[in-house]
Amino acid sequence: MRSRAMPKPSWNLEYLMWIFTRISGLSLILLAVLGISLGLLMGARTQMDMGTLMRWAFFPNSNHVLDSEIPDIFLWANGFWQIMQILVVVFAATHGFNGLRVVLEDYTSPGFWQAALRFLIFLLWVFSGLVAIYVILGS
Amino acid sequence: MALSRKVGLLAGAKYKGGGPMLAWALHRISGLGIILFVTLHVIASFLTQQMGSDLGISINIFYESIYFQLFIVFCAIFHGVNGFRIIVLDIWPRLIRYQKESTWLEWFVILPLYLLTAFIMIRRFLAG
Incomplete structure (x- = not known):
């Protein structure tokens, strides 16, 4: 059997997002592991319960550890x-x-409504990103 | 699109995809579950902190209940481990031959992680 020639990838949105999904997925696992490890090093082992540490690992915001027994919030709320x-x-x-x-694209067919929903998702992505960065810099 | 994908739920469930198909379906469901949780959390935080509304507290009670928490912990653990499996298979395409075995292997990671977490959560819930 003759082997097929490897198709040359073109840099379209699908290909870029396929790569990005893998890279961001690995990064998110790494960021969660870092959050748990650094949290334990900063005293979580004795100062908070598992649920609070998991909330911190999901999103390392200082509001997530306020109701624990950490003596000083300074370690948990800084530029890093x-x-x-x-x-x-x-x-x-x-x-x-x-x-x-x-x-969405799996369960709709191409046309006006798919384009409209795609645009709505794009708007939500931009809006949520801006709001999130505003909240992070304000907390 | 060349493929007609008009497959009913029953015909889809009868399709013998085995472990990899279950992983694909659960990956999709768990991803949507995480989106649901994060969306609810953002809306609830906005409503309570900015509006002082009781609706935010109601949403909070819903997603902080033990049932939703057990669901969302499963979603997070499964999506993470299965996503890692997909990335490993994509980096080393020769391993695709062992795709079925890889789905068995991932359950050996997911089940202990999830059951231990669920045990701690349920014990805490029962203790009050």
């Missing part, structure tokens, strides 16, 4: 964690809204 939060939000929102677009 703001950068980590922006990374989590940008990766997760883009990964999630793109996933929603893929699911």
Whole structure:
């Protein structure tokens, strides 16, 4: 059997988002592991319960650890964690809204309504990203 | 689109896709579950913090209930581990031959992680 020639990938939206989904997925796992490990190093082992640490791992915002027994919020609310939060939000929102677009395109046929829903998802992505960064820099 | 995809729910359920198909379906469901949770959380936080509305507190009670939490923990763990499996198979395409085995292997990671977490959560819930 003759093997097929490898198709040359063209840099369209589908291909770019296919790559981005893999990269952002790996990054999100890595960011969650970093959140848990650094949280444990900062004293979570004795100062908070598992649920609070998991909330922190999902999104390292200081509001998520306020009702624990940490003595000082300073370690948990600073520029480093703001950068980590922006990374989590940008990766997760883009990964999630793109996933929603893929699911949507599976269950609708091309036409006006699919285009309208795609545009709505795009607007939601831009809006939620801006709001999230505003909230992160304000908290 | 060349393919006609008008397949009913019953015909779809009868299709013998096995482990990889179950993983595909659960990956989709768990992804949508995480979107649902994050959306509810953002709406509830906005309503309580900016509007002082009781609706936000009601949504909060809904997604902080033990049933929703058990569901969302499963979604997060499954989506993460299965996504990692997909990435590994995509980086090393020769491993696609062992796709079925890889779905069995992932359950050996997911089940202990999820059952241990669920055990801690339920014990806490029962203790009050």
